[in-house]
Amino acid sequence: MRRMAIIAHGGAGADPAKTANIQSAVDAGGRSLAQGASALEVAVMVCAALEDDPAFNAGTGSVTRQDGSVLVDASVQTGDGQMGFVVSMPETPNPVRVAAALIDEGVNGLAGMGARAWADERGFPRADVIPRPPDDAKSGDTVGAIALDSQGRIAIATSTGGCSDRPPGRVGDVPLPGCGFWAESGIAVAATGIGEAITREMLCFRVHDQISRKDKTMPEAFKSAISTRFDEETDVGLIGINEAGATHAHANTNMPWASWTSD
Ligand code: GLY
Numbered sequence: 001m002r003r004m005a006i007i008a009h010g011g012a013g014a015d016p017a018k019t020a021n022i023q024s025a026v027d028a029g030g031r032s033l034a035q036g037a038s039a040l041e042v043a044v045m046v047c048a049a050l051e052d053d054p055a056f057n058a059g060t061g062s063v064t065r066q067d068g069s070v071l072v073d074a075s076v077q078t079g080d081g082q083m084g085f086v087v088s089m090p091e092t093p094n095p096v097r098v099a100a101a102l103i104d105e106g107v108n109g110l111a112g113m114g115a116r117a118w119a120d121e122r123g124f125p126r127a128d129v130i131p132r133p134p135d136d137a138k139s140g141d142t143v144g145a146i147a148l149d150s151q152g153r154i155a156i157a158t159s160t161g162g163c164s165d166r167p168p169g170r171v172g173d174v175p176l177p178g179c180g181f182w183a184e185s186g187i188a189v190a191a192t193g194i195g196e197a198i199t200r201e202m203l204c205f206r207v208h209d210q211i212s213r214k215d216k217t218m219p220e221a222f223k224s225a226i227s228t229r230f231d232e233e234t235d236v237g238l239i240g241i242n243e244a245g246a247t248h249a250h251a252n253t254n255m256p257w258a259s260w261t262s263d
Contacts, residue, residue: 013140062161186243
């Protein structure tokens with residue numbers, strides 16, 4: 001059987017103590033992969049578990065916007081070119097599940113009240129998202145997961161409440177293809193950190209391109225992109241998996257992450 005793998009992060013700039021929470025979600029995902037679940041199912045499952053954990057700025061525990069609203073972003077992509085993403089979505093504790101449902105649709109992405117109305121029609125729960133306490137302004141601890149299954153399929157799922165002190169309607173990297181995520185040709189990469197800076201660099205597509213062209217290995221590409229394209233004050237991190245089941249994580253700051261492999 002092919003090697004199966006999962007890697008997940010809990011955000012660039014987040015407390016390393018959150019590693020245990022991520023490991024728990026990843027290990028549960030590993031058990032599902034071993035029982036035959038697909039990479040897509042497991043990436044979404046791990047990401048949703050982290051959305052449900054108030055320790056992270058995604059789903060429950062998201063930061064508030066400048067007007068006090070809680071608006072969430074999420075994305076899902078598979079290595080065979082399918083994707084779904086939602087942007088600034090209100091009243092949605094698990095936006096990653098809505099993003100995953102978009103994978104089978106003609107429309108790739110939905111935003112705001114349109115996304116919420118679409119989710120209502122399909123029965124995704126509408127509920128207030130409980131934000132993190134106002135005195136906890138940290139926003140780096142967004143989440144992302146990548147899985148590789150026994151059939152060599154690869155999938156990414158990412159989710160965030162955004163960065164703190166941003167206006168409603170602000171768009172970060174997480175729901176933008178090539179910026180916060182990219183999966184293709186047996187290689188998948190997800191980013192975390194300050195969304196504006198990641199988006200300006202189209203970071204995930206940039207490093208994915210270097211790896212898939214074999215210009216750089218995954219560790220070389222991650223290290224070089226983060227050290228040359230971002231200043232030290234800008235928190236950035238990357239996680240990735242290749243089709244051989246090798247996992248890698250790199251950041252210019254603390255970034256709790258965890259992995260699981262089938263061997
Ligand atoms: N990286 C999360 C955000 O900037 O929204």
